[in-house]
Amino acid sequence: MIFIQWVKTFFSLLFPHVCLGCRAWQDKSLCQTCLLTLSPQLSIRTDLEGIDKTYSLFAYEGLIKHLLHDYKLNKIIDHKTIVSELMLRTFYELLPVDDFFNPDTLFIPVPLHPKRLRQRGFDQVKQIFEPLLNSLNKKCSPVVIRKKNTPFLHTFNKKEREKTLKDAFELALSFDPNGKTIVLLDDILTSGSTVKAVADVLRKRGCARITVLTLCGVAI
Numbered sequence: 001m002i003f004i005q006w007v008k009t010f011f012s013l014l015f016p017h018v019c020l021g022c023r024a025w026q027d028k029s030l031c032q033t034c035l036l037t038l039s040p041q042l043s044i045r046t047d048l049e050g051i052d053k054t055y056s057l058f059a060y061e062g063l064i065k066h067l068l069h070d071y072k073l074n075k076i077i078d079h080k081t082i083v084s085e086l087m088l089r090t091f092y093e094l095l096p097v098d099d100f101f102n103p104d105t106l107f108i109p110v111p112l113h114p115k116r117l118r119q120r121g122f123d124q125v126k127q128i129f130e131p132l133l134n135s136l137n138k139k140c141s142p143v144v145i146r147k148k149n150t151p152f153l154h155t156f157n158k159k160e161r162e163k164t165l166k167d168a169f170e171l172a173l174s175f176d177p178n179g180k181t182i183v184l185l186d187d188i189l190t191s192g193s194t195v196k197a198v199a200d201v202l203r204k205r206g207c208a209r210i211t212v213l214t215l216c217g218v219a220i
């Protein structure tokens with residue numbers, strides 16, 4: 001019995017994770033084989049008023065849904081590296097980099113409410129996009145503030161979402177978006193109501209062009 005326990009401890013030190021896909025002991029939380037099964041599925045939307053285009057790199061389903069859910073809601077921070085590397089790799093595989101690589105473009109994360117940030121302990125959007133922004137020699141511009149701690153909106157209809165998101169965001173006092181080209185960053189695009197609420201605030205103050213980039217998109 002003691003010997004079995006010892007072997008288990010030894011293995012868990014060598015391979016401290018169980019692969020989320022195949023359940024094999026690994027040194028990462030997703031093995032290379034399972035990682036390669038994650039195929040991107042680019043979706044582009046142009047139906048959100050005030051937003052030129054949205055780009056989502058993966059369909060929000062299967063293993064990546066599991067990965068993102070565990071990372072964000074179960075706070076399994078080990079998934080951070082996998083998720084952010086997927087973002088980086090897939091961005092260069094699928095997207096016209098010139099659309100994003102403009103010296104004046106600002107990259108603005110959709111912010112968490114301070115209360116939710118304290119509860120979670122990290123901002124998943126900033127973490128997911130960090131390697132990508134580093135590679136573009138860009139920084140996150142946290143100039144949008146979330147005033148209302150809105151609940152998860154996936155069970156709400158369009159009217160309820162609009163009502164909940166009314167006056168949910170404001171801009172930092174020192175920030176002038178007039179004439180700026182902006183890429184809004186988020187982890188998942190669902191109905192698009194949240195990014196649209198942020199875009200409305202930016203548009204009202206004269207922002208010139210808004211594109212949205214998310215890791216996952218939900219088919220609507």
Ligand SMILES: [Zn+2]
Binds near residue numbers: 019033
């Ligand atoms: Zn695996």
